[in-house]
Amino acid sequence: MEDDGAQVMDTNNNENDFDTNGKGKKHKGKHDKPKPWDEIEVDRWKIEKFEPKDNPSGLLEESSFSTLFPAYREKYIQDVWPIVKNALKQHGIKGHLDLVKGSMTVSTTKKTYDPYIIIKSRDLIKLLSRSVPAPQALKILNDEMQCDIIKIGGLVRKKEKFVKRRQRLIGPHNSTLKALEILTGCYIFVQGNSVAAMGSFKGLKQVRRIVTECMLNQMHPLYNIKILMMRRDLANNPELANENWDRFLPKFKKKNVQQKKPFKTKEKKEYTPFPPPQPPSKIDLQLENGEYFLNEQKKSKKQWQERQEKQAEKTAENKRKREEAFKPPEEPKMQDDGKNEKDDIAAIATSLKNKAKEFGKSKSADKIDAEMFIATAGEPSKKKSKNKK
Template sequence: MSEDEANAAAAPAEGKNWRRKGKHDKPKPWDEDPNIDRWKIDKFDPAWNEGGMLEVSSFSTLFPQYREKYLQEAWPVVKGALKEYGISCELNLVEGSMTVSTTRKTRDPFAIIKARELIKLLSRSVPAPQAIKILDDEMNCDIIKIGGLVRNKERFVKRRERLLGPNLSTLKAIEILTGCYILVQGNTVAAMGNYRGRGLKQTKEKKPYTPFPPPQQPSKIDLELENGEYFMSDKKKSAKKWQEKLDKQSGRAEENKRKREAAFVPPKENTAGPSKSDKNASDNSEIADIAKSLKRKAKEFRKNEAQESVIAESYIASNDELRQKKKKKSTKSK
């Protein structure tokens, strides 16, 4: 192979753009568009998958024996709900299992995943009407295992009761706070709700890019060289530390003494005289006192006038009146 051929082969290799991770991770113009709702889930249209499923997918789960009677009663409701999505379901009481599988009528590929979550919720004692809500695209669920969080069984039971609260009050408060349906059963907790409103992670603020690294911090030896302590003997170093400690203690003692003495300092007296508001208040009180005294004097004056205008003759009976009274008495006695 000649040198010209080797150079020709190496030329395209040098000019080739090698792949780099995050090469295309650049801000797009639609990333900050307020009109776009990124939480919205479009409803599935059967026209998107007219051919149906190519293979049969099935999932099964076991359920405890105490759920057998309830599942047997509620199974027609579950079967009718899954039939709308083209999913077949089977309840096997001998093995104690529930099975869901796709059919030729299944159009939504994600419907089988929702059906699997449905039978999981039914096996964990979630009521059928509540569990059927998981078939909605906006609804999601999670089964949290809490059995292995505490080693001691008695302590685990007490903490689980504390989570429920008296008359399930604590559990209801958690449901209102999170906006989710929560059911505690055995060693698991079933939660149903929407991802919207979930606690978002704290985004780290992007700092301006600086191509130069930060300056190196001085070490302990560098600081001692600057202060001159590096060349001091151990005895002088200990004496200096002791002196610094005494200075700090004396400073704290003075500050504490100042705080204690501040409680005995009398407040400043107002030597500038009464303020305008105090003067106005005193003037108003004087006016009110004058008005009261005038009213009292007016009442006394009216009483005196009434006493002076009294005529004694109006209270003394005349001779004619006495004669009439005597005649009336004589007629009554007859």
């Protein structure tokens, strides 16, 4: 009985030595000890912030980017540049503003520790040159924020259609643009021939698709807004979170609606019971001219003569058009009042004689009194007397 008990104990020990799968022996050692990260929940997907201690040696080479800005942005950029320069300085980036050339330049320094910050700085000056406000553009320096510049100028040929579709994207009182910003979580700014967007990668992808579909007239932005709203509601539902949503989403098809042509009223003709006369055929016309009875040789000769006459008329007309270019323009004719030069001279002479007579009469009427002149000549003038006083 003792032997049977010992055998039972041995079998239990052997079972513990083997792994649960029965593949081999399970050795106890340092790997079986509890790990420190087993007790703490670690988020493997979390991207930790890049700090100066992660790259103490800095960068080996200097990198720089520059971009031009339009003349109407010069005043605003000049006012805001100190704020932008201080923000870049915190990341070890040097900024330079050249108002003569109209350019902004960013470059790395010895204090730059993050190698990707120069790309972020390049995006910053791009956004500033495309009329994005400085407080919003400075958010691009954060790690979570990305930007995308969508060029829409070449998507539409006609300027009228381009303006109409761009206004469709903005909406009345910027309502469509605000709805897209809320649903995609991105900042969208439409300016000129480009659309600047800032946000996450997922949101930027949605914004680019919606903008291109709107400008190419593939789908109206309101339909895309409706789809995004339904997607958000389905994502909040835990039962449908991991299912395919295609059966719930609406499918919009573009309808080619033909426009009605303007209705033209036809004038009513008088009713006649008799049909219109039949037009004469080619043979009838030849019979009238007598050409039908001619030989083939005479017919060809007549056709050749007609061709020669038409050609002569055309050459004469072309010659006349060429000669018109060499004709001098007609000079403007002076307006004739029906009077000769002799009549004009006689009228001038009589007017001068009349003026001379009038001048003589006025001179004789104004006689000078000599006694008054002598009396007043001896008296001192008032101005001199005042000066003496």
